[in-house]
Amino acid sequence: MTVTSSDGTTTAPDGGGGAVLLHKLTMIPEDDGVMVGRPDTASYAVFPEEGAEALRMLEAGVPVAEVAAWYERTCGEPLDVDDFLDVLADLGFLRGNGEDEPAGPVRWQRLGAWTFSWPAWLVYLALMVTAAAWMIRDSSLRPSYHDVFFTDHLALIPIALTVVQIPCILVHEGYHALSGRRLGLPSTLTISRRLYYLVAETRLDSLFSVERKRRYLPFVAGMLADAVLISGLTLLAVALRGHGPAWISALMLAISFTCVMRLLWQFMFYLETDLYYVLTNALRCSDLQNAARFQVRTLFRRWTRRPPPVADPDAEWSDRDRRMARWYAPMLVVGYGFSLGSLLWAGIPTTVHFWSQINNRFSDSGTATSGILDAISFVGLTALQFGLLLYVTVRDRRAAKESRGDSEREEEGPNGQEPEIAGVA
Incomplete structure (x- = not known):
């Protein structure tokens, strides 16, 4: 089961078949799966529907072994329990024994x-x-x-x-x-x-x-x-x-x-x-800005006959992001051009004029x-x-x-292998 995850520091439990404790999670349907997260820590990940259902079962107190058996019957493939729990731990979804939920509503x-x-x-x-x-x-x-x-x-x-x-x-x-x-x-x-x-x-x-x-x-x-x-x-x-x-x-x-x-x-x-x-x-886009920026860089390198840029391994652009980026990228270029043109046309000349006036006032003893x-x-x-x-x-x-340094260290994994975590949602 592929899960799009974010960074975390919680230590996962072992892969036994007993029940696990989860923090209070929210689950919102999205075009490419279910957005699962903890609002109190702003940790979110997109799970496939089967993965979200597995989380609902864990929240209800169903033992991990039963969840794994249900997953295998439903999806026709076994659930890698250790990997699944590692992902939940990385996201901070697992709640340790004696760990309390955040008390009360948010301030204001x-x-x-x-x-x-x-x-x-x-x-x-x-x-x-x-x-x-x-x-x-x-x-x-x-x-x-x-x-x-x-x-x-x-x-x-x-x-x-x-x-x-x-x-x-x-x-x-x-x-x-x-x-x-x-x-x-x-x-x-x-x-x-x-x-x-x-x-x-x-x-x-x-x-x-x-x-x-x-x-x-x-x-x-x-x-x-x-x-x-x-x-x-x-x-x-x-x-x-x-x-x-x-x-x-x-x-x-x-x-x-x-x-x-x-x-x-x-x-x-x-x-x-x-x-x-x-x-x-x-x-219904998740990261349109960066998807468009990557497309602009790609086109620029193509026009200059240079190798295409390498996508950020943590970037998880949806198919919709990539489609919308095709028409948003030109608007992005025009917008940045407008801001830079305004700076050259008015901002810098105005600043130079002000500094000229200031220099005159400081140099004029009669000011x-x-x-x-x-x-x-x-x-x-x-x-x-x-x-x-x-x-x-x-x-x-x-x-x-x-952040890049932390990502590189995490990608090595415990045995020098890249873990099966796609990136930040």
């Missing part, structure tokens, strides 16, 4: 349920409709890049917008996390990289524990948060007009514009944004203090951004190298 599950309850949806709808009505009525409330310049003190603009974006990003990612936690699924927040962009990322690997139709809301929850923030900030700007300094109302619109840009960013799906996961879920502050703030924020980008790049490369 009740808050997640409230956040996406019907009353909450009515509030979101009311906010968005009211804000849209105000934007139609007053053109100054419509998103525009002019909103960024909410003050004449240019040094405050990059500092203020950088600071206020942090809670907005946390709200965006928090909605992703809460949408999963309302289903009882754990999640983690991390910083990652897409091409030359730094991004915050919520990891929801445990979504494999629910049907595909229930995964859409966790994927688009961040975009919902951005739409709610845009609406709320616009209405807050309206409420603050004529009350206090004018720049406070203008600041609300500036923050709203950054949320608009983050919402538009999601349409750059080739960078694996929220809409990419919506797309792959609708297409006002505000000009010096502008230069210092830009230098500081630029250094911080590039420093974070370098750190994340080095961290990810180091993690990938360690």
